[in-house]
Amino acid sequence: MPHLEVLLFASYADAFGASAVTVAVPEIATVDDVVGALRALPGGGALPARPLVAVDRRYAPGPIPVRAGQEIALIPPVAGG
Amino acid sequence: MIRTAVVDAAIDSAALVREVTSRATGATTLFLGTVRDVNEGRPVTGIEYSAYTAMASDELARIAHEASEQFDGIRLVVEHRVGTLGLTDVSVAIAVAHARRAPALDASRFVIEELKRRVPIWKREHYADGEWQWVDPTVTTQTVPTP
Numbered sequence: 098m099p100h101l102e103v104l105l106f107a108s109y110a111d112a113f114g115a116s117a118v119t120v121a122v123p124e125i126a127t128v129d130d131v132v133g134a135l136r137a138l139p140g141g142g143a144l145p146a147r148p149l150v151a152v153d154r155r156y157a158p159g160p161i162p163v164r165a166g167q168e169i170a171l172i173p174p175v176a177g178g
Numbered sequence: 179m180i181r182t183a184v185v186d187a188a189i190d191s192a193a194l195v196r197e198v199t200s201r202a203t204g205a206t207t208l209f210l211g212t213v214r215d216v217n218e219g220r221p222v223t224g225i226e227y228s229a230y231t232a233m234a235s236d237e238l239a240r241i242a243h244e245a246s247e248q249f250d251g252i253r254l255v256v257e258h259r260v261g262t263l264g265l266t267d268v269s270v271a272i273a274v275a276h277a278r279r280a281p282a283l284d285a286s287r288f289v290i291e292e293l294k295r296r297v298p299i300w301k302r303e304h305y306a307d308g309e310w311q312w313v314d315p316t317v318t319t320q321t322v323p324t325p
Contacts, residue, residue, distance in 0.1 A: 106230050107300035108312040145316075151298070154233040170230055170298075176313040177227075177234075177258060177299030178211045178270050178290060 099124065101163060103131060104170035112143035122163070128152065129159040131169060148172070180246055182238040182256045184231050184299075189257050194273035198253040203275035205282040209290055211270040213263050217313070221306035227260040227269060230298040234258070241292045248288065249281040256289060258299060269301075 098121045110116050113135075120134035128150045135141050135148075149172040150157050156172070163169055181197070191210055199206050213225050242254055253275040263269055272289050276282040294315075304310045 104230065106298065107228055107302070108314070111312075151230070151233055154236045156296075168232075170233065172230070172298050173300060173312070174314045174316045175294070175296065175298050176301045176315055177229075177297045178294040 098122070099126065099165050101126070101131060101165060101167075101169055103135060104168070106170070107173045109143070109148075109171050109173045113138065113140040126163050127159060128157050128161045128163055131163060132159070132171075135171065144171075145174075149174075180239075180242045180254045182235070182242045183258075184229055184234050184238065185257050185259050186261045187259070189259055189268045189271045191268060191271045191273070194255045194257065194271050197255050198273045198275035200253065200275065202277060203253060203282075204277050205279035206273065206275040207279075207282045207286045209270075209272040209286045210268050211290070213265050213267050213269060215265050217303060220303075222265070222303050223306055224262060224264050224304045225269070226262050226302040226304070226310075227258075228300050228302070229258075229260045231260070234297050234299050237297045238293065241289055241296065244292070245285045245288050249276070249285040252276050252281055252285045254285065254289070256293070258293070258297065260299065 100119050100121050102119050104117050105113050122130045151170045153168050255273045258270045272286050274282045274285045301313045
């Protein structure tokens with residue numbers, strides 16, 4: 098089962114107590130699989146129904162496939178400006 | 179010309195204006211976002227901005243590119259600051275110049291609205307009572323109306 102690193106920021110980093118976590122996902126995994134694995138971790142209950150995810154620094158919807166080596170990040174509601 | 183950046187030092191807005199202004203531009207706009215002293219009724223003492231810097235830089239550049247396609251001929255510089263900011267400090271500056279005022283004004287509005295919607299930057303507000311919280315624009319805080 099492949100393991101993927103997920104970058105965490107701001108309130109999500111606080112919720113998980115880390116700036117990155119590693120999750121186990123199916124061999125052929127999607128963004129939704131990553132979010133599902135994150136929910137199972139301590140702190141995962143803080144995630145909203147549909148958290149934003151970025152893959153290689155672009156927002157990626159749930160069905161998008163992901164693989165090891167890509168830069169995956171969980172994006173809290175943005176508040177720039 | 180287009181330039182975008184996520185910076186960790188004070189923004190020199192006058193320098194941005196000079197950067198976009200040219201002999202061919204007849205209109206220059208400067209939008210500044212600054213730290214204000216109250217939010218949702220709570221006195222604010224400062225804001226800590228943090229970013230997913232690599233993606234924030236990319237997303238800012240993408241927004242600027244979209245603006246240049248939508249508003250042909252603009253000269254645009256955007257800087258967003260991260261770190262700890264005090265009241266009245268500039269968090270974001272958008273300078274746009276164009277031969278005519280309408281594209282300069284419209285592009286400025288486009289950039290700030292897209293930035294607030296898409297760029298992965300977060301702010302932790304610090305309040306006068308010593309508490310702090312991450313600002314979540316997707317949650318509307320209900321304030322008790324005053325009589």
